Amino acid sequence: MLDGYISDLEKGDVFRPTEFEVTSLMATQYAHGVEQTHEFFHSANNSLSRQVRPITAVHADKMKLLDANCLKEQRITGGRGPDWRIHFEHDAESIEPVFVGDTIRVSGRIADRYWKRGREYLLYEIEVHHADGRLLIRYRDRTLLRYRKNEETE
Amino acid sequence: MTSTRSAADLTVGDVLSGPARLMSRERMRWYCDALETTALGTGEFVIAEPTIHSDDDFAIANGLPGIIADGMISTNWISGMLLEQFGVGYVGGGELQTKFIRPIYEDEVIETRGEVRVVEGGERPVYVIDVWCETADGQKCTVGQARIPVPAG
């Protein structure tokens, strides 16, 4: 179910897409946070002549998507849900670079929600397209809804 | 990237180089915050107050055309180039002097360079290396000299 907490999401839910322009601040600040000092991520002074957003910043796209679709738990603006999620798997396929100045459209769905060894997981399938329609990133993300085990389902 | 020669085998005229980097507004701010945070040193993260390195109005009120980079950013880029070439021998026994002869403005591409000027002999041989940072069109901004013990070969 959309518009509630992240833990309300169900298999088959399709997110409302979010669209935004990738700014230099987004690219450089993300890269700074993870010590990616390669100039690709900080300026256009590189072999591609354009500033590139780190591929791994697709994780922040997931956060934006959740903020737009889980209105009771908007983490970016400080919202909290009943449980703290734990990231379990990041699987990003970069089709084309995301450049600063690109307007991108992030879409996705909940591909699965399941229990395993007493813990509940969400599987996201997310795509990032350029505003002109080109697919830039295909991203699968697996997350535990909460760390605490549910003994009954183990 | 530094010289392809090992630190023990440099000769006069050998050139060192670091990556070309954009002096972005963000890099200037990161240093301001790092300076205040580390000067406080309590473990608390500090967002620096406006300075000539982070606030255009403040810089203009101080007679500058806009924000300029703290000279320690380019000094640290030079220091990083020397560390990469010479390792801990530079940290534990070297010397670095820099002068900030031209402001570095926002969005200038800055390259870090060095050139071995002299290899002093004697019991403890020392490299004397001219070091500098320059803009993409070759204007030197930060200039100085490093003295670094020649590592045992």
Add this chain to the structure above:
Amino acid sequence: MPVGRYVSDLEEGDVLNPVTYEMTPFIAREYCHGVDEVAEVFHAPGTEISGAHLAPPTLIHIDKIRLLKANCPDGAGPDARIHYEYHAIHHAPVPVGERLVASGSVSRRYEKRGRAYVELEIQLRVESTNQLLTSYRDTSVLSFAAKETA
């Protein structure tokens, strides 16, 4: 007792009250993060370079800031200060975890082309042994805008 209210009050011969502190991992790491320095020797112990966790030599600049904050509590003065020269001699690596003493004095104050300059001589030592780790000379311009001189 502060030496000057503002940094611009400092005069040649002023001796700054020393500052003692512990060089923590946090200080070394945050400084490096602020200047894109990712060399692991400054982030953690036991690296292949030295076996120890070291502070970057350029952190001596922060000792100047510590000394000025402690001795001139009201800040720069009427104008923003501009750093003009950095000159550090590394006598020994600065180990993380050590208690250090930064001391210094105003070695020169002079005018050149309408601008006032202050030159500081700073030493960084190990508190327990008095071992000199770094000598540092720093020159700053007290005001970027040149004053009209008669």
